[in-house]
Amino acid sequence: MDPKGKKILIADDEPDILEIIHYNLVKEGYEVITARDGDEALTKSKIHKPDLIILDIMMPRKNGVEVCELLRMLPAFKETLIIFLTALNDESSHIKGLESGADDYVSKPISPKVLMSRVNALFRRLHKEPADTKIKIENLEIDPVKFEVKVDNNSIILAKKEFELLHLLASRPGRVFLRNEILSQIWGNDVIVGDRTIDVHIRKVRQKLGIDCIRTVKGVGYKFDL
Amino acid sequence: MDPKGKKILIADDEPDILEIIHYNLVKEGYEVITARDGDEALTKSKIHKPDLIILDIMMPRKNGVEVCELLRMLPAFKETLIIFLTALNDESSHIKGLESGADDYVSKPISPKVLMSRVNALFRRLHKEPADTKIKIENLEIDPVKFEVKVDNNSIILAKKEFELLHLLASRPGRVFLRNEILSQIWGNDVIVGDRTIDVHIRKVRQKLGIDCIRTVKGVGYKFDL
């Protein structure tokens, strides 16, 4: 089960923390590389080109901020996501972290749940960016820029969630989206909604579109299929 | 660790076979350790901690199955990959092998090509189990991402359990899956279902596919074979 296939590097000098984060990330489906100090983080980053780097601020042999600054100088790491782990209430670290080009920071002591939702959120944000392209499938047209859906060239008005749902499914026709995936993609990881919420939105989309293009795969999820 | 850099131990009492496998594995980039009997396989395994162990079933001083069972008792070898070499059509060896915790077996006489592809496949599987790669065998296509099965390019709709069952069997064509294995893989270790449940699902898959690709191995289990 790996809809993610993203590489993440974690750098921290405390083995316990390293291990617990490692475990949780792997469970989420990420590929994980670990480093125990700043220099190791640097070299392993250059070798593995991770999609996201989680840096402890306080580390031997170059601290997190230094590593981040050095990485950001390299063109290959201009876009790489970086999260800092900071001691609680260490405001100055937060500032330095963000100034040196971090995308987010998480305070210690670390709650795996919080960290995971931040990580997923970052990837979600990243993924949503190239969502500007119009999707055209037979007589269906989805325009994320205009926020408009057309069937047989007749404009149909969908609510935000409905649109997002349709757009998500139609972005990969045929691919099954698990209910979990749909939740984390559209609602976010930390939002809790009832089981029937997805169904209700699915129904609204089906109703409004009038064409049968969303298949339910029982026990698994939904997929777009015209 | 470079792409391969994996250690493999081969245990077989026939020097010719030992040598030909050794040669081929080294050519593939693996580090190879050899043993000529069961005891040697055991001690060398403990010393070198190989990533994969290839055991001939029939060996002097502890046969392959015994070695496997002894190894599996040690925590350090719970995860180690093990492949058996068995005499052709020796069904009972297959059973004992799989029951004692082997990951795969290869029948003698050995084709280096077959063995190498099995070895590589095991490592590939270990590294990214994410079972989201399409399986294509002749006119059959299984796509876990789309949750879709095609025969001669005609889409066939399987229920979740049916799909999982087919996918499991087809993931290793030719390999026999014991009923126990199927249960633990698809139902989970703590679920208790009657003996006939598997049969019923097997039947449904056979019916829906319309092609005869699941062989029953009486008293043992089922295997995929087109």
Next chain:
DNA sequence: GCTATTATTAACAAATTGTGAACTCACTAT
């Protein structure tokens, strides 16, 4: 041929999804 094992079938149980109505909440128009 006997016996253990598997195949088949249909009836039943369980799980999952669909649906309509009601409710909350933010925002607008009155």
Next chain:
DNA sequence: ATAGTGAGTTCACAATTTGTTAATAATAGC
């Protein structure tokens, strides 16, 4: 302020699909 509006959600229950069992027939292997 107050009422109107619509998105988003939840809930209870209906509809449907899937999974399991149990009883019977068929079969392979000795």
